[in-house]
Amino acid sequence: MELWILFGTFVTLMLIGTPIAFCLGVASFATVAYMGLPPLVVFQRLNSGMSVFSLLAIPFFIYAGDLMVRGGIASRIVAFAGSLVGHLRGGLGQVNIAASTLFGGISGSAVAEAAAVGGLMIPQMKARGYGVDYAVNVTSMAALIALLLPPSHNMIIYSISAGGKISIADLFTAGIIPGLMLAGALMITAYFVARSRGYPTEAFPGFQAVAHLAAVAVPGLLLIGIIFGGVRSGIFTATESSCIAVLYALLVTVFVYRQMTWEAFIDATMGAVRTTAMVLLIIGTAAAFSWLMAYMRVPASLVAAMNAVSENPYVILILMNLLLLGLGTFMDMGPLIIIATPIFLPVAQAYGVDPVHFGVIMILNLGIGLNTPPVGAVQFVACAVGKISVWRAMRSIWPFYGAGLIVLALVTYVPALSLWLPSVFR
Amino acid sequence: QEIVLKSSDTHPDGYPTVEAVKYMGELLKERSNGRIAVEVYHSAQLGEEKDTIEQTRAGVIDLNRVSMGPFNGLVPETRVVSLPYIFRSTDHMHKVMDGDVGQEILAGFEPHGLVGLAYYDGGARSFYNSQKPITSVEDLKGMKFRVMQSDIFVDMVNALGANAVPLPYGEVYSSIETGVIDGAENNFPSYESAKHSEVAKHYSLDEHLIVPEVLVMAKSSWDKLSPEDQALVKQAAKDSVEKQRELWEAREKESRKMVEDAGSTITTPDKQPFIDAMGPVYEKHVTDEKLKSLVERIRAVQ
Amino acid sequence: MQQTLPSGPLGHVARVLGRVSSLALWAAGFGLVLMTAMVAWQVYCRYILNDSPSWTEPGAVMLMSWFIFLGAAVGVRENNHLGFDILLYVLPHGGKRVLRMISDVVILAFGLGMIFYGWQLAMLASDAILPSLGISGAYDYYPVVGGGILVSLFTLERIALRLSGAPVDEGLEIATPEAEVELDAVDDARDARA
């Protein structure tokens, strides 16, 4: 009965359009009241769930991303990527993906990436005769690269949800090969779709122009090295690197590019506050929700149920992937990581799956969910930038979903893709 | 079954404290003819220690196995056992905690909505690092050690000439690995199970902290029990202590062997210079009369 | 969201709350900047000075707690929390109003819970001393109470405005907060280059 109240309230409120944070919070509140437990526990979880030092990475990386977009780092990276791969078939689509890969190396938010790269690329693609749906789909899928390449605050949320005992540096490193694979798979897909639609290529601007654009983009791109090198050489921790990213973004946009005005700085700050407050409020209420699930022993029952279905680890991994994909279509990534990690990770570990590997599987899986209606923040941004409906984007997104799912299958069943690189750095 | 006592533990399933509380539950079930049972939520499923202490005080959960550290800000008496080198050995700690001083500290929980039931072993904490074997206080000079978020521990590390770095526990492994810090300090089972032994190969048995852990019950849950059931709970908790000490000793030996087999070196420095360096720490933290007398009484126990 | 405020006392209250809201947003923004400085200081002290301050970590976390609750309350007033608005999209105007009203009542209940139980938690924790900061444990929960007060005020305001017939539910789309903010950034970036 308690479980019905918890999920019933949650689903009902969600359907009538109550903000997710409050759906989770009020469902927990109602359930605790029904069970006769002191309701203060809900508000304690709300507060403790977000009062975690490692979560500081979320406001910082989002803040850094906002500063990069407003201060001209993003636009220079797009220009550089354009000179590199614009001459390939479906040139601007390739540029979009290359730019997302570069920007993904300095930003952790797929939504910020869809806005930054999409905002610059989609209008250009429209003007050069590309279908808007194509431009939108390339943008939204390529934005997922940011989740896998370091830095990635979702990896940090995962590590915390797993009890903080998974090395964040390892998780960061583990995402690199899968992230580059996703980039490669999308570039190939973009190529074939572009060929069948007869999209043009761009002229190669010449090595001199490439060198010039590279030089202009270097101050921004250096952040990749600073974050990765700084964490790996022990100057700062993974969490602290997010703060360094903010400082560095400020430094470059104010002193090197001289594009950051006082007004843009205030806008970026307020924007980051608005975004992170909402993301973290959901994380807090999700913590209350998952506390109740633990209290009712839901994870243990689910493990038992899964064991009853099959004992084959491959089957279990498929089951978990399907479940995560299903949940990801209608829930946002952050709360899902918090709710699903304590439930699924013990199962995965019981079947011998490495927690770092499982983290990469989960991030990629839920990332695809950011790109599916009805709740898909990345898809929404890309559609809004392209000014088309989600349903129109959906008609031609399938080849790109296909690419994402192939990469997900490879990442799931070839652990070395995730685990080899961290072992090299150890 | 009429009464199910929900109990929290931050350690994973199979850990000596988790098993001891489960054992206590079995005893209770048997002795109450199945009326009273204990359900253990291990692995911090219900929250970290600071949070579950609040939950216990509010009556959300009934039992809680907690370290002494998080109580230092709440129950002043517990500060005395968190002082570095206060206990000479595990035997000394057992004698103290089984005696009057132990009872007095347990009584300190009462005004804060908690009933102290029993003490468990938490082993001895020592330093480990990635750089070099520590054989003297001088070796510690300038090294960076992660400590728990507590002023006493920060002051202790600084008094030894090293630098205390308060970091979240979850970031310790990567931080040692990358060199943000040189090492940390903990007991053998944690050193082994958190895999810190993979990145910090030098363990030095200075045993600066021998801190018992404590099993507390919510005062509100306690008051709901009949006097007979209260006696049952108290006795079962008491009987689980012996079991826990056995399990702990076995686990400690096992962990020590595991890290040694995996290539960790264990050094045993002369403890006296370490103890001598603690003067300023005691001066700063043992200020009120009650704490002073507790320190003296603990030292007097032979 | 409220371009056409009703005249009279309700409009006056709404204007005052508008100022409270922007004050809260500025405070939260200042908190974010201060937090950046604190963590940078922590890195500087450890890496350069070899002397880690123990207050930066709990201090930054407490600051974050404040700016999240303030920012979240502002988000309630600006109506841009992440939601699953499919039903709102297809329903006629009247049905939409009813559903928004239910949502607001639910949010109000949670806001009041934040005040009441946040205060209970503060009192419960008040006899403990927070490590490193050396202040009462109650400070951990004041952000919950403060955020609860603002969430409740802003929700009450919207309920009252809706009852008075003000168009508070206009312009709702299937948007996410992150999306809104980032789209805003796109526009700004384009303006900057134009």
Ligand code: NA
């Ligand atoms: Na990234």
Ligand code: NA
């Ligand atoms: Na989705």
